Structures are given as structure tokens and as C-alpha cells.
Amino acid sequence: MIDADHIAAPTTLEETGLSLDLVTQIVLKTLYFSGELSGTELARRLGLAFAVIDPAIEFLKVQRYCEIVGGALVGGSSFRYRITNEGRTVAGLYLQQNQYVGVAPVPLAQYRRYVEGHRLSGVSHVTRERVRAEMTHLVLGEVVLDEIGPAINGGQSIFIYGAPGNGKTTIAHALWGLLDGDVEIPHAIEVEGSIIRVFDPANHQERRAPDDDRLTLGVSVNKDRRWATCRRPLVKAGGELTLTSLDLSYDPRVGYYRAPLQLAANGGMLLVDDFGRQRCEPRDLLNRWMVPLESGTDYLTLQSGLTFEVPFSVFVAFATNIKPSELVDEAFLRRVRYKVYANSPSVEDFVRIFEQCCKERDVPFDREVVDRLLDGYFHRHGVALRACQPRDLINQALLLATYRGVPRQLTAELLESACVAYFVDDRQ
Numbered sequence: 001m002i003d004a005d006h007i008a009a010p011t012t013l014e015e016t017g018l019s020l021d022l023v024t025q026i027v028l029k030t031l032y033f034s035g036e037l038s039g040t041e042l043a044r045r046l047g048l049a050f051a052v053i054d055p056a057i058e059f060l061k062v063q064r065y066c067e068i069v070g071g072a073l074v075g076g077s078s079f080r081y082r083i084t085n086e087g088r089t090v091a092g093l094y095l096q097q098n099q100y101v102g103v104a105p106v107p108l109a110q111y112r113r114y115v116e117g118h119r120l121s122g123v124s125h126v127t128r129e130r131v132r133a134e135m136t137h138l139v140l141g142e143v144v145l146d147e148i149g150p151a152i153n154g155g156q157s158i159f160i161y162g163a164p165g166n167g168k169t170t171i172a173h174a175l176w177g178l179l180d181g182d183v184e185i186p187h188a189i190e191v192e193g194s195i196i197r198v199f200d201p202a203n204h205q206e207r208r209a210p211d212d213d214r215l216t217l218g219v220s221v222n223k224d225r226r227w228a229t230c231r232r233p234l235v236k237a238g239g240e241l242t243l244t245s246l247d248l249s250y251d252p253r254v255g256y257y258r259a260p261l262q263l264a265a266n267g268g269m270l271l272v273d274d275f276g277r278q279r280c281e282p283r284d285l286l287n288r289w290m291v292p293l294e295s296g297t298d299y300l301t302l303q304s305g306l307t308f309e310v311p312f313s314v315f316v317a318f319a320t321n322i323k324p325s326e327l328v329d330e331a332f333l334r335r336v337r338y339k340v341y342a343n344s345p346s347v348e349d350f351v352r353i354f355e356q357c358c359k360e361r362d363v364p365f366d367r368e369v370v371d372r373l374l375d376g377y378f379h380r381h382g383v384a385l386r387a388c389q390p391r392d393l394i395n396q397a398l399l400l401a402t403y404r405g406v407p408r409q410l411t412a413e414l415l416e417s418a419c420v421a422y423f424v425d426d427r428q
Contacts, residue, residue, distance in 0.1 A: 007114065007184060007224040013052050016226075017107035018190060023048075024056040025094045029101045031066055031083040032091035039077035047103035047187065047225035050077040057081065065090055098255030100195045105188035106226050108308065114184060114227075115266055115311035119296070120155035126178050134177050138167060139353050139387070144340055151338035152178045157293060157316040159333070161324055162342030165386035168319040169273055171342060175317060176234045176269045182207060183267035184227040189259075194302050196248065196257040203264050205231040233268035235261050241278045246288055248300050262298060265314045275320040276327045286332045289316070293335040345385050347374065354390035361394060364409055372412045377419045393418045 010016045013023065023046070030045055031037060039057070043050040054076055060066040065087030071079035083091065126134075131149045151158045152175065160168045187199040199206075206228045223229075237245060241261075249258040262270055276282050292298045292312040301307045318336065320327065333339070345353060351370055358365040373393075378385065394410065396418035401408055 006229065007227055009049060009222050009224045010052055011049065013055055016048065016052060016104065017110055018104060020055060020059065022190065022193070023053060023104060024059055025097075026101065026104060027053055027056045028060060028065060028083065028087060028091045029094055029099075031081060032088060032095070033101060036069060036080055036082040038071060038080050039075075042081065043077065045102065060087065063090075096255075098195060100188065100197070100254070100256045103187035103199075104226055105190040105195050106186040108189055108191045108310075111186055111189050112309075112311055115313050118183065118267065118313070119311075120179075120267065120313050120315055125180075126152050131178065135171075135174050137356070138170060138174065139345065139349050139356070140171070141343070144171075144342070147338055147340050148175060148178070151175075152315075154337070155313075155315060156337040157314075157335075158318070158338040158340060159324065159328075159336045160317060160319045160340045160342055162321065163344055163384070163386065164321040165388035166342040166344055167387045168321070168342045169271070171340065172269075172271045172273075172317040172319055173234070175315070176232070176271075179232045179268060179315065181232065182229050183232050185230045185233070185267070186227050188226075188256075191302065191308055192304075192306060194257065194304075196259055196263075198259045198264060199228050199230075200259075200264060203233050203235050204228065205233075207231070231268075233265050234271065235265035235268070236271045236273060237261055238273045239277045239279065241272065241285070242280050243284060243288060246285075248302065250303050257302075260300070262292065262312060262314050262316075263300070263310060266311065267313055269315045269317060272316065272318045275318045276322040282327045283329075286328055290332065290335060342387075345387050347385070349387075350374070350385050350390065353387055354394070357390045357394050358410070361398065363394065363398070366410065369410055369412050369415065373415045373419070376412070377416060381423070383423060389422075393422060396422055 013020060016023070026046060027042060030042060037045075039050050039054075042057070043053055046053055057066070057076065060081075061068070063086075064084055066081045066083050068079045069082045126149050128145070128149065131145050131152075135145060135148075148158075148171075150156075158172075158175065160171055162168060185199050185204050187197070189196045189198055207230065246260050246262060248260060250256075251258070272285075278285060292314075293316070296312050298310050298312040299307055300310055316336075324333065324339070351367065354370050355365045355367075377383065393415060397410055397414040398408060400414055400417055406414075
């Protein structure tokens with residue numbers, strides 16, 4: 001579904017909000033790496049109409065940094081442009097400042113306007129039926145399901161806690177599926193002459209037409225192609241998360257910045273998995289989140305020391321198997337409005353999960369075999385039930401069946417062997 005409000009393509013350099021000098025630099029650096037390009041191809045690579053980059057090309061021609069080497073006599077866009085030796089020298093100086101080449105950036109002011117006008121709050125209007133339909137692959141209680149919907153509708157962050165193996169990460173992924181619509185992600189942002197790369201294929205799923213890598217699916221050619229129409233992003237961070245992950249990342253080798261996690265996640269979800277097991281103190285991370293969660297505004301700092309505001313429109317999901325009282329204080333929990341306890345399954349829930357996993361793997365389900373597993377191993381060894389166990393034990397039992405060359409079906413003996421290999425017996 002394409003429902004992001006597409007941004008109209010600028011028709012003049014002034015409408016881009018960028019300086020002639022910045023556009024000129026990107027054009028010349030593009031020619032430096034390509035040698036020779038048509039006006040149409042240059043415009044495509046910068047994500048701008050040829051009329052917008054024409055002043056930059058004219059400047060380069062006057063300075064003899066590039067020259068026309070061919071093309072039809074129907075206008076500048078059809079001409080082929082080649083960088084000169086003088087142009088290569090100047091381009092080398094530009095590249096010493098920064099090596100950013102690609103789609104032209106979006107000014108910070110334009111980015112702010114877009115995000116402020118497309119806040120997450122109110123973009124989704126999920127109902128009980130919609131939540132249940134999205135969660136059909138999970139066995140969850142009614143209380144949990146009714147906590148999820150209001151959090152999505154309000155665009156509020158959520159704290160998911162409980163014992164390991166009870167599907168906290170899976171619940172968070174299902175929450176992402178409830179975020180409706182698409183969002184525009186800029187390829188890069190310009191702040192006081194500095195460039196921050198935002199679009200990342202690892203985090204952003206662009207809606208593209210299969211037969212045209214230049215046009216976004218369902219989007220008019222009048223769309224500003226400095227923005228990519230994407231599914232609302234899901235950015236994940238686990239034990240590798242540090243405080244520096246939340247700041248601008250500057251690489252002196254290339255001379256530009258990469259967006260921090262929360263900026264890349266704007267308009268979508270940021271999943272902080274295994275919260276409390278990061279390589280920094282949980283309270284330090286929480287203190288970093290306090291202001292953005294409360295005000296909807298984040299603050300980032302350039303190498304020059306310039307601090308600037310960016311909108312914080314992120315649905316943050318914290319998932320942890322550590323007791324919340326050991327991680328956070330009351331002030332933080334007040335800012336994370338919704339808390340979901342992923343409790344351990346009951347016996348009947350365990351059986352339902354087991355049956356569902358059997359269907360997914362096209363394996364016959366036998367309730368008697370599951371009862372024997374529970375009575376014969378779980379109860380005997382005092383093993384607590386977890387939501388992940390049916391999936392894991394079935395997978396191991398089927399692998400064991402293949403190894404032994406026996407029929408692909410679950411037996412009490414195969415599941416017993418899977419348990420021996422899966423669980424740790426502290427009594428040994």
C-alpha cells in the first residue's frame with residue numbers, strides 16, 4: 001500500500017534549498033568517477049531534474065571544469081559532458097573535504113517539516129480484530145493483545161518483558177506489522193554544509209517498480225527523488241548497542257556522517273532487543289532516551305560542535321528478560337506508557353503452540369505424544385515451560401529422524417532424545 005504523501009519535485013535550484021556550490025561539487029565529483037555522462041544521467045544520479053542542476057553545469061563549463069563532447073541538438077539534457085583535467089584537479093580538492101557522491105541531500109529544514117507533518121501518532125487505527133489477525137501465529141492472552149492495540153494507535157513506545165524464550169522479539173516484529181502505510185526517507189540530509197547519509201538498504205525497504213530502477217512503485221515522476229518511498233522502517237539493536245550508536249557517526253576517510261539508529265528509524269520502529277545486556281550501563285542508555293521520548297525531539301552534534309534539533313518520531317520497543325525493577329526507575333517507566341508481560345505458557349497454551357508448529361512443518365500432531373513429553377521429561381526434570389520450546393524441540397527431533405533414516409514424524413522417543421540434547425541438566 002502506497003499512502004505516503006509524496007513530496008513534489010523541485011523545479012528550480014532555489015526550491016531544493018541547496019546552495020549552488022554544494023550541487024556543483026556533487027555534479028563534478030560524479031563526473032570525476034564516471035568520466036563522461038549525459039545530462040539526463042547526471043540528473044538521474046542526483047535525483048533532480050536537469051533544469052535544477054543546469055546552473056551548476058553551466059558554471060562548470062564556464063570554469064572549463066567540464067566540456068560537451070556530443071549529444072543530440074535538442075537541449076542540454078541530451079548533451080554528453082566530460083570532466084577536464086582542470087576539473088579533475090578541482091574535484092580532487094572537493095573529495096578531500098568529503099567523498100559523498102549520489103543523490104543530492106535534503107536540507108534539514110525540509111526534513112523537519114516532513115517528519116513533523118507525518119508523526120506516528122494517529123497514523124494507525126488498529127482494532128481488536130486487526131491485532132488478532134496479525135498475531136495469529138502467536139499464542140497470546142487477551143490481556144496482552146488488548147495492550148498492543150492502544151500502543152500502536154497512540155504511536156507510543158512499549159516495554160516488553162518476561163522470561164527468555166516467551167516470544168518478546170516475535171511480539172515486537174508483529175507490532176511492526178501493525179504500523180500502517182509507508183514513509184519518505186531522504187537519501188541524505190544537509191546541515192550547515194555537512195552531509196548525513198540516512199537511507200540504508202539494510203534498514204529501509206524501498207517501494208520500487210520491478211522494471212524501472214529509477215521510479216518508485218506507484219509514484220508520479222513529479223515526486224522529489226531525493227526521497228525514497230519506503231515501508232515504515234524496522235531498525236534493530238541488540239547487545240552491540242552503545243551510547244555512540246545514538247550519535248552521528250563521522251568517518252574522516254569519507255568526510256560525511258551516517259545517521260544514528262533513531263534517525264534511521266524515524267517514521268517506524270526501533271527495537272532494542274535484550275535490553276540490559278548492552279555494552280554500557282542501562283541507566284546511561286535510559287538517560288539518553290528520556291528527553292526524546294518525552295518531547296519528541298532529539299539533539300545531535302556535528303564535529304564542529306554545532307548541536308541541532310531533529311524530530312524523534314519513533315515507536316521504540318524495549319524487550320528484556322531482566323526484571324524491570326533491576327533496570328529502570330519510575331521516571332523512565334512513566335515515559336514508556338505501555339508495558340507488556342510475556343508470560344510463560346500454560347500447559348494448554350504449550351499444546352496449542354506445539355500443534356501450530358506441527359502444521360507449519362507439515363508434521364502430524366499427536367496430543368498423546370505431547371502429553372507424554374510433558375509428563376515424561378518436563379515434569380520429571382522440573383523444566384519450566386517456554387513458548388519457544390515446541391518449535392525448537394520439533395526441529396531437533398526432525399533433524400534426528402533424518403539423521404537416523406526413520407520416517408519424518410514425531411515420536412515420544414525422538415522428542416525425548418531432542419530434550420536430552422536441548423536442555424542442560426544441572427544435576428549432572
